[in-house]
Amino acid sequence: MKPIYKNIGNSYEVKDNVVYITILKKDGTELITKIDEDDLALINDMGTWFAEWNKDYNNYIAQNISKTKKNSKNKPLKQSIASVLLKVSPKAPIKYLNGDTLDNRRCNLDIAKKNSGNEYEEKDENTISIILKDKLDKKEGYALISKEDLALVINDTYSWVLHKTHGNVSVVANTPEGRLPLWKVIMKPQENQYIEFKNHNPLDNRRSNLILKNHEEENQ
Structure with missing residues (x-):
């Protein structure tokens, strides 16, 4: 296992090509989100990531405040790791294939189909x-x-x-x-x-x- 690093508030460790990033909830509780090692530089350069409750998923997701992008109200854009990796709007419906909303490895992410016929x-x-x-x-x-x-x-x-x-x-x-x-x-x-x-x-x-x-x- 590689040593633990510090990323402006996020510590992480790398094991078997997977990065385990420590993110904090509002109350300071630690959670772990996962990404592929190939995405480490991209996510690492975006600053501090945190855990925020999402009512649509009924679970926590990993988010941060963009240093460069603005929303429709000209305020810094809040974005999720998943939306960054998939290059979609933060409002786009994203499907976590194994049900774990903190597993942001690319193999676990997909765009949820909208207006598709029912099974x-x-x-x-x-x-x-x-x-x-x-x-x-x-x-x-x-x-x-x-x-x-x-x-x-x-x-x-x-x-x-x-x-x-x-x-x-x-x-x-x-x-x-x-x-x-x-x-x-x-x-x-x-x-x-x-x-x-x-x-x-x-x-x-x-x-x-x-x-x-x-x-x-x-x-x-």
Whole structure:
């Protein structure tokens, strides 16, 4: 093992072509982030790296404040090691292939695909289970549809995601016109109609679970 060095606040050590960099959380707790030895000079020249919680990953990532780049508000740009190595915007969705957000070796980094079609599984002879992923391409849940609706729902037009608001969940596609609920594509309601899920599960969009109702029925 090579000796430990100091990098303006970051110490690191090199072992088997991997660099283990010590970064600090706000409270001073130490974490370790990894990079390839070939990237050491690039990352080393950028100054001090620190650990910051990222709500999208629900974990810590290694970041620093750029000495040369500015953001849209003309303030120093906050960037991650991953975005630097992949040469993308700090806001670009990055996928850590092994799930470790502090493993910044190039073999562990990829750009998360956006607006890609959903993967699905055949649950039984009548039911399809759609895999719902977040913007970082992480599996977030499943939605059920009738097998007869597979071509209608899974195609190049829609990318279905889990939408959460005020404690409620639904399955939607984000379109230029706004969020489009899955049940609307399947049931094609009139303007005065809404949906009722027979089993009260909004992720179950099988036709047998969808009941169209007229708004005036609410007051009867």
